[in-house]
Amino acid sequence: MKVTYNEKDKSLTLQITEEIDHHYAEKIRTRADFEIQKYIPKKLILDFSKVNFMDSAGIGMILGRYKMMTMFGGSMNMTNVAPNVKKVFEMSGILKIIPIIEEVGGTEIGKCI
Amino acid sequence: MENVYENKMTLEFLSKSSNEAFARITVASFASQLDPSIEEISDIKTAVSEAVTNSIIHGYEDKTGIIKIECILFANSIEIIITDNGKGIENIEKAKEPLYTTKPELERSGMGFTIMENFMDSLKIESVLGVGTKVTMKKVIKDLKKSND
Ligand SMILES: Nc1ncnc2c1ncn2[C@@H]1O[C@H](COP(=O)(O)OP(=O)(O)O)[C@@H](O)[C@H]1O
Numbered sequence: 001m002k003v004t005y006n007e008k009d010k011s012l013t014l015q016i017t018e019e020i021d022h023h024y025a026e027k028i029r030t031r032a033d034f035e036i037q038k039y040i041p042k043k044l045i046l047d048f049s050k051v052n053f054m055d056s057a058g059i060g061m062i063l064g065r066y067k068m069m070t071m072f073g074g075s076m077n078m079t080n081v082a083p084n085v086k087k088v089f090e091m092s093g094i095l096k097i098i099p100i101i102e103e104v105g106g107t108e109i110g111k112c113i
Numbered sequence: 114m115e116n117v118y119e120n121k122m123t124l125e126f127l128s129k130s131s132n133e134a135f136a137r138i139t140v141a142s143f144a145s146q147l148d149p150s151i152e153e154i155s156d157i158k159t160a161v162s163e164a165v166t167n168s169i170i171h172g173y174e175d176k177t178g179i180i181k182i183e184c185i186l187f188a189n190s191i192e193i194i195i196t197d198n199g200k201g202i203e204n205i206e207k208a209k210e211p212l213y214t215t216k217p218e219l220e221r222s223g224m225g226f227t228i229m230e231n232f233m234d235s236l237k238i239e240s241v242l243g244v245g246t247k248v249t250m251k252k253v254i255k256d257l258k259k260s261n262d
């Protein structure tokens with residue numbers, strides 16, 4: 001996992017570098033929770049640019065982190081989502097509460113849900 | 114001529130979570146003989162991952178058992194049968210409902226069967242309490258791409 005914290009807007013970006021299944025979700029969850037509790041960010045961005053596989057274990061793992069972010073009063077987004085990963089998100093309805101944003105060089109240019 | 118198959122393979126492995134990737138990659142690689150599209154391959158990988166994970170966390174829970182995968186290739190489709198000898202499903206109709214899970218404490222989403230059903234062309238679940246569960250899925254590989262080759 002690649003971790004980037006932006007002090008200015010208090011945003012934490014977690015770039016996930018594993019395939020997201022039941023086996024790896026556990027590992028990703030532990031690390032994500034550690035980083036979230038360390039920074040208590042206003043905004044959490046999950047970067048999927050390195051994720052080429054995700055099954056429903058990803059949905060549970062992401063909703064768990066979302067609950068933690070709402071507890072801290074922060075928001076959450078996802079970015080750089082491959083079509084096959086998006087298909088799993090679409091099936092679950094999760095995009096209604098955690099939108100996909102477009103990012104170019106770390107700057108948001110617009111929303112595409 | 115549905116029962117005339119072109120190829121077949123069987124895989125058996127222990128119900129360890131480290132085998133989830135191995136199982137889906139092996140099935141995907143066997144299915145590639147049918148020249149599927151990237152989307153079809155990814156649908157198959159996801160469905161296999163769901164079924165194998167279910168056998169590991171729901172079927173065998175904390176015990177270790179054998180998971181068996183049979184793959185049968187037909188001219189333009191693949192049949193995948195995933196079997197465990199775990200605890201079985203009490204109510205299959207309920208288990209198939211979106212968001213239904215018996216393990217919310219493990220952050221399960223209850224979307225496994227919904228994904229299998231939607232990503233594949235057919236899904237059949239057979240289960241006997243205390244005996245095990247057998248999931249049979251079929252995927253038709255569209256001919257479109259083949260005629261272009
Ligand atoms: N192989 C299996 N053995 C025993 N129970 C199972 C099996 N597969 C699924 N189930 C039951 O069906 C429910 C729904 O499965 P699924 O849709 O994959 O959701 P999840 O895995 O997120 O709980 C599970 O919570 C479990 O109770």
Ligand SMILES: [Mg+2]
Nearest residue numbers: 163167225226
């Ligand atoms: Mg499941």
